[in-house]
Amino acid sequence: xxxxxxxxxxxxxxxxxxxxxxxxxxxxxxxxxxxxxxxxxxxxxxxxxxxxxxxxxxxxxxxxxxxxxxxxxxxxxxxxxxxxxxxxxxxxxxxxxxxxxxxxxxxxxxxxxxxxxxxxxxxxxxxxxxxxxxxxxxxxxxxxxxxxxxxxxxxxxxxxxxxxxxxxxxxxxxxxxxxxxxxxxxxxxxxxxxxxxxxxxxxxxxxxxxxxxxxxxxxxxxxxxxxxxxxxxxxxxxxxxxxxxxxxxxxxxxxxxxxxxxxxxxxxxxxxxxxxxxxxxxxxxxxxxxxxxxxxxxxxxxxxxxxxxxxxxxxxxxxxxxxxxxxxxxxxxxxxxxxxxxxxx
Numbered sequence: 240x241x242x243x244x245x246x247x248x249x250x251x252x253x254x255x256x257x258x259x260x261x262x263x264x265x266x267x268x269x270x271x272x273x274x275x276x277x278x279x280x281x282x283x284x285x286x287x288x289x290x291x292x293x294x295x296x297x298x299x300x301x302x303x304x305x306x307x308x309x310x311x312x313x314x315x316x317x318x319x320x321x322x323x324x325x326x327x328x329x330x331x332x333x334x335x336x337x338x339x340x341x342x343x344x345x346x347x348x349x350x351x352x353x354x355x356x357x358x359x360x361x362x363x364x365x366x367x368x369x370x371x372x373x374x375x376x377x378x379x380x381x382x383x384x385x386x387x388x389x390x391x392x393x394x395x396x397x398x399x400x401x402x403x404x405x406x407x408x409x410x411x412x413x414x415x416x417x418x419x420x421x422x423x424x425x426x427x428x429x430x431x432x433x434x435x436x437x438x439x440x441x442x443x444x445x446x447x448x449x450x451x452x453x454x455x456x457x458x459x460x461x462x463x464x465x466x467x468x469x470x471x472x473x474x475x476x477x478x479x480x481x482x483x484x485x486x487x488x489x490x491x492x493x494x495x496x497x498x499x500x501x502x503x504x505x506x507x508x509x510x511x512x513x514x515x516x517x518x519x520x521x522x523x524x525x526x527x528x529x530x531x532x533x534x535x536x537x538x539x540x541x542x543x544x545x546x547x548x549x550x551x552x553x554x555x556x557x558x559x560x561x562x563x564x565x566x567x568x569x570x571x572x573x574x575x576x577x578x579x580x581x582x583x584x
Contacts, residue, residue, distance in 0.1 A: 477513075
């Protein structure tokens with residue numbers, strides 16, 4: 240029995256791991272635009288998909304992870320409406336009729352069908368298109384739905400249980416991305432050495448840290464524009480025994496003080512103290528530092544930026560989904576900030 244269960248768990252995890260992340264990303268970004276513009280989300284499906292629709296709508300109208308204002312989302316699962324429309328017209332029209340009543344061109348409509356061929360779902364999607372709403376389909380690899388919508392979440396399976404499990408996983412990811420896209424703060428993640436301060440190899444004394452001209456003023460401009468400013472830096476000198484965590488803390492306290500002289504503020508500092516040979520999850524270009532920051536501050540990573548001097552900084556930013564600026568002879572930190580604030584990056 241345990242072997243059968245292990246096989247089932249393996250099959251489920253493989254299906255979830257094979258979901259196309261771009262589909263999740265595209266759907267989440269589209270929903271962010273809908274909610275930001277004052278639109279609403281309408282979700283529907285039959286049977287288990289009706290339960291999935293209720294689940295998804297509840298995450299938006301209640302909350303997923305963030306404490307925030309509710310988002311306008313409804314599931315078309317009211318029993319009186321379904322039975323009345325089914326009795327007076329046809330079961331095929333139970334969603335189409337409600338979509339016609341509730342949807343407009345500012346809204347998004349999600350139809351859920353594991354088969355991809357549920358007639359009432361397809362008719363409702365067609366009606367939503369006529370009304371100008373954004374159409375999204377949650378489905379498997381078969382059926383018509385994936386080809387009839389503007390955006391499709393296609394779970395890579397033909398088995399109903401696997402498809403439904405995929406909805407749960409991807410749906411939660413979409414909820415998290417939308418919450419952050421609508422309500423979360425945006426950040427500028429900055430490197431330290433040769434980005435905002437002169438690189439002193441394995442800097443071990445606070446007095447050796449020297450800011451580049453104008454850095455404090457540029458950081459204040461980011462503060463004033465509503466961006467969090469977060470320092471992320473590799474500091475393997477700790478693991479190499481060249482300085483202690485206490486010394487690193489004093490160096491960073493001087494950094495904060497020097498930036499404050501020009502009115503700027505660093506909101507947080509995250510650093511990796513490990514040796515490169517340790518192959519940790521936090522040393523750039525790994526994403527550990529960014530993941531920790533986004534969890535601590537509820538950051539909208541897609542609306543955030545990375546400024547650094549190395550390819551590791553750029554790679555980290557790209558992998559996370561941030562926009563990136565590399566400091567070099569043609570572009571210093573202040574110029575990068577100019578581009579961010581002017582929206583020309």
